[in-house]
Amino acid sequence: MAHGKIDEIQYYAGVINSPDAGSFTEGRYIQQGRLGARQFTDDVSFVAHGVYNITPALTLGASLMYGASTAQTQSQPGDATGNESNAKIxxxxxxxxxxYKENGFDIQALATYANLGGDVTQLRLxxxxxxxESVNGQYLTIGYDILTAFNTTHKIYLVGEVERLDMDATAVTQYVDNNRFYEYTAGLAYFPDPKIVIKADYGVKDYASEATLADENALTVSAGFIF
Known part of the structure; x- marks a missing residue:
């Protein structure tokens, strides 16, 4: 792994183990193919990441990954996975x-795109x-600290988020709209300490019009901390 800084640009690049193509799933794409520390594979991917500090409050970044993958026949030496595919993708x-983080605002936006090539049809079978073959998604999160005008280390963020996800941009699944949705979330996040958060939010998952799945509504209360 190589990393460094050029003026206001921080970067790193390197090579990692590729995900296991034999564990890819509909609607989850390559997520289930992640390999643990004890796994082994001959497939590798190149990764790179860069962040440009436009101002102390505003940063712009990008990441990419490109690599090859096959279905693993063994998870460890002598431990068969049951995969028999020879498809290379x-x-x-x-x-x-x-x-953007300034004047009480915490704004985050992200857009992503992914594509599979090679023997995808054979891998499906x-x-x-x-x-x-292709997925994409975007989200925008806007938070505002309502205590920003007060002399306190505590923070209470009003948070709103909208997310769009298309896990079947090439429309090959049986129920395409089950893999396409918008998700809207609104809530509060209280930070009694910079490393501790207590959150309450309400979310709505709105599936595309032809989905066989019902839209989802959920109220969530949670707490977290950073070591």
Whole structure:
């Protein structure tokens, strides 16, 4: 892994183990193919990430990954996975993001795109999954600290977020709209300490018009901390 800084640009680039193509699933894309520390593979991917500090409050960044993957036949030496596919695929993923933090505002925006190439049709048949070649998504989160005008280390953010996700941009799955939705979230986030947060939010997941899944509504209360 190489990393460094050129003026206001921070970057890193390197090579990682590729995800296991035999574990890719409909609607989850390559997520289930992630390999643990004890896994092994001959497939590798190139990754790169860069962030440009436009101002102390405003940053612009981007990341990409490109690599090859096959279905693993063993998770560890002598431990068979049951995969028998010989399909070889390529993977490309890219994202760009923007962050603004000043005057009580915390604004985050991100857009991402991914594409599978190579023997995708054969991989679908071998693993029995309707994998889309292409996916994309975007989100925008806006938070405002209502205590910003007060002399306190506590923070209470009003937060709103809208997310759009298309996990089947090439329309190959049986129920395409089950993999396309918007999600809207509104809530509060209280920080009694910079490393501790207590959150309450209400979210609505709005599936596309032809989906067989019902729209979802959820109220969530949670707490978290950073070591």
């Amino acid at each position: 390529t993977m490309f993923m890219a994202e760009t993001h923007l962050s 071998d693993i029995g999954e309707d994998l889309s």
